[in-house]
Amino acid sequence: MNEKDKILDAITKLCKNAPCDEVLVTLYNTKRHSNRFSSDSVRETVFTQDSEIYIKVSIDKKIGISLSETLDYSNLKHSLDKAIQIARFSRKNPNYKSFLTAPWYNDPKISPHNITRSSISEIFNTIKTLMNDAQNRGIKTSGSLIAGEDTFAVANSKGLALYQPLGLIYAKILAMSDKLTGFGSFLSRDIAKLSLIKLFDEAQKKCSSSIEPQAVPIGKYRVFLEPHAVADILEWMGYIGFGAKSIFEKRSFLYGRFGQKIMSDKISIYDDATESGSYSIPFDFEGTPKKRIELVKNGIANDVVYDSYYGGIYAKQSTGHANVPDSTEGPLPNNLSIMPGDWAMDEMVRAIDEGIYVSRFHYINGLLEPRNALMTGLTRDGTFFVKNGETKFPIKNLRFTQGMLDAFSNIEKISRERELIGDPFQSLGAFYVPALLINDFTFTGISE
Amino acid sequence: MKELLIETIKYLKQKGVQYADLRYIEGEEEAIVVQNALVDNISNRNSSGIGIRVLFDGYWGFTSTSYLDIARLHETADEAVELARLSSILGKEKIVFQEQEPVVDKFLSKFEIDPFSVSLQHKLDYLFWASQILLAHKNIKTAICGLDFYKTKKVFLNTEGSVIEQEFIESLGYIEAIAILENELQIRSYPASHKSAIAQAGYEYIKGLDLVGGAKRIKNEVISLLRAKECPSKETTVIMDGPQLALQVHESCGHPAELDRVLGYEMSFAGGSFLTPEKLGKFRYGSNLVNIVADATIDGSVGSFGYDDEGIKSQRSDIIKDGVFAGYLTSRETAGRLNQKSNGCMRSENWNYPPLIRMTNINLLPGKPSLEELISDTKDGIFVSTNKSWSIDDKRLNFQFGAEIAWEIKNGKLGQVFKNPLYTGITPTFWKSCSGIADKDSWRVWGVPNCGKGEPVQTMHVGHGASAARFENVLIGRIR
Incomplete structure (x- = not known):
């Protein structure tokens, strides 16, 4: 089973035959490499993965919400039971109508890019070269980089089943001369669009002045x-x-x-x-x-x-x-x-x-x-x-x-x-x- | 679980890591919110997993897994080592990490009533009661009452041989009233705003908050604000209450004292710090009355623990001593850069995040006069209470805070109510103007349960002990 089928299978299964009026399951997975770097101190490379699977149920206009972190069926079932238990003990909310969206087809147009260790290693090497170049001009730089692959999926008891993979690349650079700082950032779903040279230039041009910052009246x-x-x-x-x-x-x-x-x-x-x-x-x-x-x-x-x-x-x-x-x-x-x-x-x-x-x-x-x-x-x-x-x-x-x-x-x-x-x-x-x-x-x- | 962790430590040693630590964390959270006598949210979160941090050939790598079997842990350990290798591409000099004697110990936070054992029915009844008191006035259009509970179990092992088990229970309660009259909208919170009434304690803490009694008080205050005068704009003496001062300490003393910020780790995100290393032990931060400590040892506060997430025992250290800057919040890596020992401030939000330098309980120590004496000793000034807004620059110097309510002080007595108090200043100038700190009778530890830091951003529960204090020549009121 591929990742998409595995996720949709787990969350749609949960929505069927649950002892409540409505069930909504929302999954948001993030898998992200992140790194903070700087010209004069060492940082860590971090890989974080977060998986949040929200289960929301209603019973007679009473709502219960529970959150699980793995797709394992026994965990999901436990979480569903917890949401149902909360709903049973909650109070009726007359303003509540329905949180179920009718089924529709989502064409996942945004395709994820493929983040590999070698692509990250290539980016790091470019950053190191650009940091050294800046330092040779008397400018210190620091910043951060995030490269990730997220997944968003929603299913409900009306038969809705949506899946969307989401790639992301984010970089930001802070350039520092003795008295001035400059900043640049870049965000996209497409790793190929990242231009680190442009980003370093953007940050550095703001701190290239040799004049000290003056105070102006408020x-x-x-x-x-x-x-x-x-x-x-x-x-x-x-x-x-x-x-x-x-x-x-x-x-x-x-x-x-x-x-x-x-x-x-x-x-x-x-x-x-x-x-x-x-x-x-x-x-x-x-x-x-x-x-x-x-x-x-x-x-x-x-x-x-x-x-x-x-x-x-x-x-x-x-x-x-x-x-x-x-x-x-x-x-x-x-x-x-x-x-x-x-x-x-x-x-x-x-x-x-x-x-x-x-x-x-x-x-x-x-x-x-x-x-x-x-x-x-x-x-x-x-x-x-x-x-x-x-x-x-x-x-x-x-x-x-x-x-x-x-x-x-x-x-x-x-x-x-x-x-x-x-x-x-x-x-x-x-x-x-x-x-x-x-x-x-x-x-x-x-x-x- | 411990066996799995021991086996993974052995595996990491075989891989040749200089140092590694594993943190297994299991947590449960419950949040209940009642808004305008309707349930707005009841939710429950469960989480468990293991974070692996390795120092390999001078560089850090961190990753984590929620799958708790040995094969997955070995895979995760391999990945952490690979990430450390990746870090080395950007590294300039290898990390020097202080050694530490191994510790085997346990820490359990104190509580009387496990909040997860109290029925939902009981909790809802309590919140509906407080909500109805607020809504009894026709001008109160929104009443929000809530409770949050946290249960956390941590097991820490490292390659030095430490095995530390810790368990924490935390409880939080709040109410908020929004009153409206024509174009005027005012807000009052109790016991404090922004969920600051949080403690390392059980349901007994919630009972002690007396949300119902508090609802009666803030109902009257928020209504009085609807017809109150705008806080005057002037330079004057200001007394601020504990919850307001707690956030002032957080922003203008706690954050600038974080040594990772000082060393530039947060530069491209939250910013740096004006407390550069040459100021240590010399810089006049405040008046002689100002004494601030980082204290992770006090019972019942959310910044307390037995050991930090690097296996360093909780401790109390001076940040400001008799008005002079005396020390940073440090970690094993950063303290070494100043030839110091870590004072145990490394914590992570959860198993899937690496530890960072975080505030523990950053406490402004109480002074001598009572709060009543402080007020009666003030001829002309303004008393401000309960934070509404906060903002400070990237070096932690220029700040502006807003409060929910203020009272005029005239000839030693509280007078008329003012709305929308805002005050601004520069950190050391402000603290040097401190002319009185109230005694321990009004001293209490408040919490900041949403302190954000790091990339990836992590949220932390930190504590701030404060009583009311008085400051001279403060610029208050809105400049137009």
Whole structure:
């Protein structure tokens, strides 16, 4: 039996004849080589494998969830029994309708690449050469590499049986001169697309200046946000405002504002796992195919993402955004994107009379006032002062404290180029975002 | 199980490893969440497997398996050695790993009532009771009440001959109320936010939390926040309560003291640290009142254990002594680079992850005045309670924290309530402004059950003992 048949056989068997009203089994396997490296200290090579098999059952509108880690039938059966036992002792939830998706055929278009020891060894040798080259130019580098083969499978008692293998390659490089740092990252399902030379160059160009970072006064500035910085903000917006549970709890910045203009009409935000170039999984943890959802359309609050439970509450179809079965966060977007604009990134910088160039952010927190999408965080790895359309000198990192509805209302320009940004240890998906030029972005503190 | 591990150690020695350790971990978790008097989640997780870490010819390799038979363990051991060979491609100099005398010992965390023996019915009744108290007020639109329980068994063996068995029980409880009035939304949590009320203890800990009593208190507080004034923006004296200070210690003292961060291991992910080695023993971190220890020996705290995941006995060591930076959190590999011995801080999330330097219980030691005396001794200031948001730069210097609630302090007395308190500062400047730490009566160990670090990212339960403390000239309120 091949891997696909072995998995589908085990999880579909479990769904048949179970003494409960509904059964859903979701398997998420990860097999990943990961390595952290640096020019001046040794790291470890780690192979991790995680197997999470969630079993969710319902009995008379009472739910039980159990998690097992092996496909061994006795373990799975034990886990199913545990879920049933939980459901029997639980309480009825009148909001609950059904978590069963009708059977459909998934064509696993995303083919996994074949990660071998020799392919990893080849990548390591290239990294070593590039690290040595950088060091010869006085630049230290560090970073990490993940090469993996994941498997996602869902079966239910209605006869659904889905299987999807998922390859991944992720690399990131931090380059450090005496006073400056620069960063680059790459994420894809296709190992052949990895260009380490490009990545090292991208990181090193941000720390090539010989000028020490200067302190600039805090206050409101025009900012150019590279796609990395935009993705950092969007990640928090997704978490606090684009899921149906945040609407249900009235915490979302979209709550009570559907149909209203909440941002500049230049901006449209959507979630789309099916878009070309996206890093995604074609269905969610309930086996529902992922749909494209327009969250903000030309600045107008439009929609959020749903799973079966919140879809039931709001009389909507699930949009294919069910979360891990034991998560209490509700449905969340995993493939947030912003529609591209008309500008080249260098044209956007040239349009700045006086402002700040931000490469990426660090440690954003969006829990300050979620209804206003008020967030704080710091710049990192390449912050520059821009004067008359040119980056003049590096500056010390700045803390922003900014309501993002206000910031996104002050968008002046959007780039036509977009980048795919994500971290496979933090998320199942990725962001596909342009750079933004924003007016009156508020910086409230200075760091080193 | 032990026999399988002994046999695998023998096999690894035959393969010529310099050092290897095996960790068998078996765990069970239960999570129960009631939201608005409906069950939001009841789930159970079971996990078991073995992680194998080898040091082969100067380099590390790590892998793991959940299949517990000797053939699979030999295969996994071979793979760990292969991974160490792969590491050598990127290595510059071979790892020097401190030797350690073998230990054979057992450690059992203390508890009175096994939480897994308490019926689901009982746990649900308790949560529904607390939930209903919160929902009795019409402006409370969301009430979330939850319990989490963890049972972990660890068996550690290494090539030095150590055999260490440890068992832990942990319990966690929380409630949260979200109140809404027109456009105003406010939140209050009890006993603390972000699941900080977690202990190495049994169900007796949950009983002691008194979630029902707490629900009555935060119900009134969250309602008062709906009509409260915005926290004023100014530089002033701030007293913060234990749970707020616990997270401040975590972010601005615990993380920067991790020696792997200092050495650059986390540089491309979580960042580095301003606590560079030349500062050790000299750097003025805080006022003379500030004493912070890493203490894995105290009963009942989630950062406690018998031995770390490298077989080093739990210990207490100084991080900040009389305001001066005194020591790092270390491992056998990193401590050697400073000619020190490991102070036992290596832990991994589970069997399928390698150990990393993690905080144990990073405790701000109590001072002399009582909390009441600290407040009555303050003419003008603000008292902040219960963390809402946190953010700190990649060197751990510039921070901003938000809290759920604040009270004005006027002439030694707590006055009106303020909403949305935010304060910001630079780590050493802030700790040097510490002008008072409350005594042991308000001192308690809180937990951070979701501390993320490493690539692959691992989540760890760590502890922070803190009482309330006072700081001068703190910039509080939102800068617009």
